[in-house]
Amino acid sequence: MAKKSYPLSKVYGLLEPGPVVLITTASKGRTDIMTQSWHMMMEFEPPLVAALISGRNHSFDLLRASRECVINIPTLELADAVVGCGNSSGRSIDKFETFGLTPVPASLITAPLIKECYASIECRVADTRMVNKYNLFVLEAVKAWVDTSQKNPRTLHHRGNGAFMIAGETVKLPSKMK
Numbered sequence: 001m002a003k004k005s006y007p008l009s010k011v012y013g014l015l016e017p018g019p020v021v022l023i024t025t026a027s028k029g030r031t032d033i034m035t036q037s038w039h040m041m042m043e044f045e046p047p048l049v050a051a052l053i054s055g056r057n058h059s060f061d062l063l064r065a066s067r068e069c070v071i072n073i074p075t076l077e078l079a080d081a082v083v084g085c086g087n088s089s090g091r092s093i094d095k096f097e098t099f100g101l102t103p104v105p106a107s108l109i110t111a112p113l114i115k116e117c118y119a120s121i122e123c124r125v126a127d128t129r130m131v132n133k134y135n136l137f138v139l140e141a142v143k144a145w146v147d148t149s150q151k152n153p154r155t156l157h158h159r160g161n162g163a164f165m166i167a168g169e170t171v172k173l174p175s176k177m178k
Contacts, residue, residue: 072119
């Protein structure tokens with residue numbers, strides 16, 4: 001196999017590990033939905049997730065103020081809403097209403113779950129030491145919800161520049177983890 005030089009500006013499309021998510025936030029009576037793909041698992045127990053959220057996003061301000069959010073995992077059926085939420089600002093519109101999504105009260109935090117999403121993870125901010133320099137929040141999952149009727153959810157995975165992959169096939173490989 002012959003490899004060619006690849007532009008560094010496109011490297012993120014090679015490394016995007018997890019599904020595109022819709023992060024919901026709420027503070028002082030305002031809610032927002034942000035499309036996000038720059039996140040990663042940091043720890044199993046308690047589950048810790050690193051989430052990079054630009055300081056220019058309305059969700060950044062709401063998350064910083066409330067210190068909690070919900071990571072909602074959409075499937076292919078919500079692709080239009082995922083793109084719409086990513087291409088608009090919650091400062092000027094109600095994304096739930098605009099994109100036909102249903103807010104559902106969370107059990108432990110103020111930010112709502114999105115009913116139409118395959119899974120939702122209620123989170124609290126666990127560490128802000130990297131927020132000022134990198135806009136990186138460390139989130140601790142405090143409650144998780146999943147639609148068990150979906151056996152192989154077709155999640156979206158961002159490849160950059162408007163390109164997405166669709167996951168959905170489960171493959172079992174040998175593992176030492178139980």
